[in-house]
Amino acid sequence: MASSSNTKTAYDAFLSFRGADLRKNFVGHLYQALKQKGIHTFRDNEELEKGDEISPVLMKAIEESCIAIIVFSDDYASSRWCLEEVAKIMECREARNLTVLPVFYKVDPREVREGRNSYRRALNKHESKLGENSEKVMRWKKALFAAGNLSGWHLNDGDESELIQGIVIFILTQLCRTPLHVADYPVGIDSQVVKLRRMLNLESTDDVLMMGLWGQGGIGKTTLAKAIYNDVFRLFEGSSFLAHVRENSKNDKDLVALQEKLLNDVLLPGKHLKVPNVDGGKKLIQQRLGRKRVLVVLDDVDDLHQLRALAGKDKWFGDGSRIIVTTRDSHLLTSHEIDRDRVYGVTALNDGKARELLSNYAFPTHQNLKIRTDLVNGVLDHAKGLPLALEVLGSFLCNRGEAEWASTLRRLSRFPNKTINDVLKISYMGLEEDHKEIFLHIACFFKGWKAYYVDEILYSCDFEPTIGLKVLSERSLIKINSGTLEMHDLIRSMGMHIVKQESDDPRRRSRLWLYEDVVDVLSRDMVRFANMIKTLLLIFDSNY
Known part of the structure; x- marks a missing residue:
């Protein structure tokens, strides 16, 4: 499935309808109203019956339109051409x-989706010519059923000009909602979007x-959220x-702005629309x-x-609404009563995708430099499939x-x-002090150890490892x-860096894990201890 941000649109709207009378009246007025508002609309100028096959020009116009308006009238289904149009439109929707x-012009939506009255008579005629089990007729029926179930406008004897204005305003609103920029190189995104659509x-x-x-942090949650947003937002x-809710909600004033x-x-x-305060915003x-x-x-x-200020309860929104939350903390999601089977764990890129993403940034098409495979593999091994690291390092190494x-x-x-490091450190900074200590212990000493053994060690050091390890995992x-116990190499490196920043002197750091640092500290302490004993002995001799 192509991401919405990559879809080329030549027309704002495509008009599908049947009949010269409609062209001169309702559809003509609608087309002019759209045109006056600057909405670039495709309307077929052919008025004669055109045969069975939809023309390549119309097919291309449908594929390159942002919105399709189908005016279902009494004799719409009598045209095989129109049926081919609606089938193509619904395929592009999918x-x-x-x-x-859909605009149901003096027909009931049930006639369209259930094949009643004029629609049944028209489909029966098509079946008599093409066969009852014709794949083409079955395709048309499926498209009519799907289109007839969509939310639209139903006009019997109402004010046509009022309806036209309503349609124009709605389309203008739709066109104001533009896709987001996802990424320069959205590697590995499309397959995940397919999974998220199912969820x-x-x-x-x-x-x-x-x-x-x-x-x-840096795993690609925001990129994926933008991609799924682009893929489905026009369905709502x-x-x-x-974006950046954590960063943009430091206080209640910020939350009001959101x-x-x-x-x-x-x-x-x-x-x-102005919001007076957070509680007033919830009500609004x-x-x-x-x-x-x-x-x-x-x-x-x-x-x-x-979450409680922006999406407190599902009843805040109309039926069919979808709320997507990105976070580093899985417990926050379950605390907000989001089902565990609705939580998608975003994982690192596999080796092939990681290499592709790194190459996109490090080796643009105009670059002729050749880099040894072992050096490229070294960078890939360092990044361990983290998209942020691949982008940052690839961009840095470009043309080097x-x-x-x-x-x-x-x-x-x-x-x-x-x-x-700064991105990864955000998760650490949000921890309680004792959980920070547990994290640093694991980063410096216990990666790859059995959890039950680490649990015993931490408990003996007056920590509460049961809840501590759970929080770190969340x-x-x-x-x-x-x-x-497993930890991404870059997260481990971040933890070790935090300890190293405590002091330039290893003796003043809270933890030592490098052999040379341990030897250096012990050897200097041994000399200091020996000198102290020597001084004490001299004092003792002088007194006696």
Whole structure:
């Protein structure tokens, strides 16, 4: 499935309809109203019956449109051409989330989806010519059923001009909602978007579903959230992507700003709805969004207070709404009553994808430099599939020679990259003091040890390892796999760096794990201890 951000659009809207009378009246007026508002709309100018096969021009126009408007009239299904159009439109809706807006013009939606009255008569005629079990007719029936189930407009004897204005305003609102930039090189994203779509259960419109994306810093949670947002946001009445929630909610004033952005993203493009305070914002969200099917992404959440202010309960939003939360803390998600089977653990890239991402950044197409395989493998081994590390290191090493690659690898073995380290350190800084100590112990000494043995050691040092290890696991800082403590090499490096920064003098650090540091400290302490004994002996001799 192609990401929405990569879809080329030549037209804002595509108009599908049947009949010269409609062309001269309702459809003609709608087309002119769209045109006056600057909405670039494709309308077929052919008025004669065109045969069975949809023309390549129309097929291309449908594929390159952002929105398709289908005007279902009494004789729409009598045209094989129109049936081919609706089938193609619904295929594009499934393949790339083309927004489909049905207008039921003096027909009941049940006639369209259930093949009643004129639609039954038209389909029966097609079957008599093509065969009852014709694949083409079955395809048309499936498309009509799907389109007839979509939310749209139903006009019998109402005011056509009022309906046209409503359609134009709705389309303008839809076009204001633009896709997000996902990444320069979205490697490994599309396959994960397919999984997330299944988890979102978009076909169900009778419930509100909350889903979490969880993983360590730099693993690609935000990138993936943007990709799934782009892929599905046009299926909703309104949408909002709230980025950097942790960073942008230091106090209640910041949370109010986020509440305002959420409301205005969904409700009032180009205007501004004011929120008095956090509690007032909660009430407004419930009142204004409680009947709307919306998509909301809360990115980088690290506190329940943020979730309760922005997406407190599922009843805040209309049926069919979807709320996606990205976080480093899985416990935060389950505490907010998000089902565990709706929590997607974002994992590191496999070797092939990691190599592809690194190559995209380190070896642009115009670069002719050749780098030894062992040096490239060294960088890949250092990054361990972490997209942030691959991007930062690849960009840094771009257009650099082998000597610089080798020097960078030697440096990384002693000093972690600051950009990567700062991102990873955010998870550590959010820990309680005793949990920080447990983390540093594991980073310096216990990676790869059996958890039960580490538990005993930490307990003997007056820590509470049962809850401590659980918290570290929830914060994506460690993993316990088959009873063994695991930690990403870059996270371990970050922990060791924190200890090294305590002092330039190893004797003043809280932990020693390098052989040369231990020998240095012990040898200097041995000399100091020997001198102290010598001084004491001299004092003793002088007194006696």
